[in-house]
Amino acid sequence: MREWFSDADHLTWVLLALHVILGAIAVAYISARRRPATAIAWMLTIIFIPYVGVVAFLLVGFSRLPKSRRDKQQFVNELILERTEGFDQLSHKDEWPQGLAGLVTLNSTLGALPMVGGNDVELLPDYHGSIAAMAAEIDRAENYVHVEFYILVHDDVTRPFFDALARAVARGVNVRVLSDHLASLMNPGRKETLARLSDMGAEYHAMLPLRPWKGRWQRVDLRNHRKLLVVDGQVGFTGSQNLVHESYNKKKNIARGLRWHELMMRIHGPAVRELDAVFVTDWFSETDVLLELDTSAVVLDPASHRVDAQVVPSGPSFENDNNLKLFVAMIHQATERVSITSPYFVPEDSVLLAIITAAGRGLSVELFVSEIGDQAMVYHAQRSYYEALLRAGVKIYLYKAPEVLHSKHFSIDSDVAVIGSSNMDVRSFSLNMEISVLIHSEMFVQELRVIEDGYRANSRELELADWVKRPVMEKFWDSAARLTSNLQ
Numbered sequence: 001m002r003e004w005f006s007d008a009d010h011l012t013w014v015l016l017a018l019h020v021i022l023g024a025i026a027v028a029y030i031s032a033r034r035r036p037a038t039a040i041a042w043m044l045t046i047i048f049i050p051y052v053g054v055v056a057f058l059l060v061g062f063s064r065l066p067k068s069r070r071d072k073q074q075f076v077n078e079l080i081l082e083r084t085e086g087f088d089q090l091s092h093k094d095e096w097p098q099g100l101a102g103l104v105t106l107n108s109t110l111g112a113l114p115m116v117g118g119n120d121v122e123l124l125p126d127y128h129g130s131i132a133a134m135a136a137e138i139d140r141a142e143n144y145v146h147v148e149f150y151i152l153v154h155d156d157v158t159r160p161f162f163d164a165l166a167r168a169v170a171r172g173v174n175v176r177v178l179s180d181h182l183a184s185l186m187n188p189g190r191k192e193t194l195a196r197l198s199d200m201g202a203e204y205h206a207m208l209p210l211r212p213w214k215g216r217w218q219r220v221d222l223r224n225h226r227k228l229l230v231v232d233g234q235v236g237f238t239g240s241q242n243l244v245h246e247s248y249n250k251k252k253n254i255a256r257g258l259r260w261h262e263l264m265m266r267i268h269g270p271a272v273r274e275l276d277a278v279f280v281t282d283w284f285s286e287t288d289v290l291l292e293l294d295t296s297a298v299v300l301d302p303a304s305h306r307v308d309a310q311v312v313p314s315g316p317s318f319e320n321d322n323n324l325k326l327f328v329a330m331i332h333q334a335t336e337r338v339s340i341t342s343p344y345f346v347p348e349d350s351v352l353l354a355i356i357t358a359a360g361r362g363l364s365v366e367l368f369v370s371e372i373g374d375q376a377m378v379y380h381a382q383r384s385y386y387e388a389l390l391r392a393g394v395k396i397y398l399y400k401a402p403e404v405l406h407s408k409h410f411s412i413d414s415d416v417a418v419i420g421s422s423n424m425d426v427r428s429f430s431l432n433m434e435i436s437v438l439i440h441s442e443m444f445v446q447e448l449r450v451i452e453d454g455y456r457a458n459s460r461e462l463e464l465a466d467w468v469k470r471p472v473m474e475k476f477w478d479s480a481a482r483l484t485s486n487l488q
Contacts, residue, residue, distance in 0.1 A: 069285050073317045076281040076293070077113060080273065083295035087270065091117030091306045092440065099333035100416060100440060106329055107312050107438065110322040113277060115310035118300035119269030121444055123419075124239070125407075125451050127246050130264040131161050137231045137266075138164035144174040146230040146279040148207075150223070150421070151242035152179035154193040158243050166200035174203075176291075178282055180224045181206035188249045205286045208433075222316050224282065225432035227264075227421050228275050233294045236275040238420055238435055239264035240343075240408040256402060258374065263341075263407035263451065265419050265437065267309065270298045274311035278435055285317070307441035314422065315433030323422045323436055324429040327410065328354050334363055334412035339452055341368040343406045344375070345382040346425035346482075352385065359393040368455045370405045371398040378425070380481035383474075390464040397459035405455065415442040 081087065104115040124130040138145050138161070145168050154162050169175050177197055184190045184206065197204045207224040229237040241262035247253045248260070267275065273294050280291045300306070314322035331338055331354035338358050345367065347355070359365045367389065373379025386396055399405035410424070411417035420436030422428040 070317050070319065072285050073281050073313070074111065076277055076284060076290075077111060080277050080293050080295060081114065083293075084273070084298060086298035086300075087116055087273075088114055089117050089298060089300050090115060090308050091119075091300065092308060093117075095415075096308075096440060097413065097415060103326065103329055103333070103416075103438065104310060107310055107322065107326060110320045110325060111318045112310060112312040112314075112322060113274040115308050115438070115440075116270040116274070116298065117308045118298070118306045119267055119271045119309045120301075120305070121268075121307055121309065121439060121441070122266045123444075123447050123451065124237075124264040124266060125262075125454075127241065127260070127262055128157065130237070130239075130241055130262070131158060131243070133264075133266060134229050134237055135160045135164035137229075137235050137237075138168050141168045141171075141173045141231045143232050144176065145232075146176050146228075146276060146283075147243075148178040148224075148226055148228050148279050148282060149243045150180045150225045150227060151183045151187055151244050151248075152177070152193060153187055153189040153242075153244040153249065154196045155189055155245045155249055157245040161243060162196055162200075165197075165202055169201045175200075176279075176283060177202050177204045178207050178224075178279070178286065179204075181209040182220070182223060187244065205283070207282060207286055209286075221427075221431055223432050224315075225421050225428065226278065226282070226313075226435040228279060228435060230272060230276045230279055233272055233276055234268065236267045236272040237264055238267070238275060238437060240406050240421060253374065256372075258372070258401075259403050260406045261399070261403045263409060263419065267437070269301070269306065269309070271309040271311060271437065275435075278311065278313045281313075281317075282433075305443065307439055307444060309440075310438040312418075312420075312436040312438055313434070314429075314436065316431060317433060321429045323434055324348055324351070326418070326436070326438070327351060327424065330410070330412050330416065330418070331355060331358050334358055336413045337364045337411075339366050339368075339411045339449075340424060341405065341407050341409050341452070341455065342424040343370055343404065343408070344378045344423040344425045344427070345369050345385070346378060346427075347385065348426055348429055351424060352388070355394060356388065356392040359389075364395075365393065366395045366397065366452075368397045368399060368405060368407075368452065368459065370401075370403075371460070372401045372404065374404060377481050377484060380478045381484070382425075384478040384482035386462060386467055387464070390462065390467060396462040397456055398462055399455060399459045403458070407451075407455075409448060411445050411448055413445075415445050416440055417445050417448055419448075 108114055124133055165175050227238060227241060241264050246259045277293060280293060284290050312322055312326060328350050355365060389396060408421060408423055409417060409419040417439050418436050422434040422436050428434055
């Protein structure tokens with residue numbers, strides 16, 4: 001054996017055989033149930049850097065959470081649907097545009113909750129104002145407060161929120177809090193935040209904790225990116241904003257003068273139960289404790305301004321990319337206008353094609369993104385798509401520095417919109433647990449248009465003639481970053 005392996009030719013053939021075997025495994029296994037672009041990116045990585053590529057795939061190549069967590073998601077959804085009489089009532093079904101019924105059915109089929117009427121919705125575009133609004137509702141709590149935010153930090157800006165939680169606990173209100181484990185580790189103030197929650201008596205749990213020594217392990221970058229607050233099942237908040245100072249308390253952000261611009265939404269009505277069902281599911285997943293759900297009969301408020309809304313949870317706890325399918329279907333059904341606001345815009349191929357096709361159909365299509373970015377790879381990757389969009393006729397507005405436009409919303413025509421935590425990027429489609437709310441309301445979309453007018457006034461429109469003249473090295477880094485965007 002020693003003589004056989006001393007022959008360099010034989011060793012070369014052995015290594016080549018191993019390389020071929022790895023390639024065959026990659027073709028057979030990695031391509032299964034993955035989008036072609038993703039599968040090709042992983043196969044090329046394994047073929048050209050085989051051993052490093054295999055290790056990388058074993059660490060971050062699996063984009064679904066354990067089946068037990070997926071089963072819990074489905075169980076809670078079915079529980080609230082089966083036991084809640086009148087949860088299928090709608091406020092304005094006769095006013096729905098053509099195609100909306102199909103979108104609602106699609107969401108329900110993919111695992112979301114039903115569209116329900118009788119809701120009052122209010123947009124909250126002010127960073128400090130939304131925190132004050134949430135604190136005010138917590139001060140009215142009588143039974144429970146459910147808090148779930150990707151990033152949750154006690155600091156000078158969020159202190160009113162935490163103080164309201166402490167007052168609620170002192171009144172005997174059950175305060176339950178969830179935040180993402182990895183996000184907590186990566187942001188300043190974790191110890192102080194946990195100490196504040198512990199001192200007040202709130203019950204806290206980390207979402208998707210990385211604790212392999214306790215059997216708690218999954219792909220590192222599968223994260224819970226949701227932002228929601230529910231008070232007594234009567235009022236709920238969701239949107240793009242994390243509970244942290246608008247600079248995220250990071251020295252590099254402060255040095256650059258960066259401030260995050262957000263959009264939250266307050267909801268009164270039956271859809272709040274759906275927000276709470278999402279929290280209950282995530283609490284169940286982290287603690288194995290199933291909280292009580294409100295399954296009393298739904299009685300709709302007949303007021304004409306009440307709107308129909310559908311909560312759409314998505315992410316690796318589902319078998320399908322719920323938000324991806326919803327966004328693509330919405331763009332294809334638009335007949336006049338498509339408006340997209342996304343801080344991280346790295347579209348999956350079907351989204352990109354739908355946007356370009358919509359512009360080609362003569363629709364008014366606009367995209368609001370930030371002029372600067374806080375994440376270099378994503379920032380350069382999204383820039384690589386601008387030329388194709390501009391050539392198709394899409395208007396791109398770059399929100400001026402030093403503010404980072406972090407709002408996440410999407411509307412078509414004059415009366416259908418989605419607002420929530422989901423970016424229009426590959427990560428939000430497949431790797432992050434997100435929450436979105438589909439709303440039918442002409443008044444709501446008009447209010448959203450006013451906010452977009454504010455974005456436009458604080459943006460510069462990107463022109464194709466200027467964009468194609470950017471420096472060669474910028475084009476190189478944009479293209480290089482795009483190649484990595486499908487490694488998921």
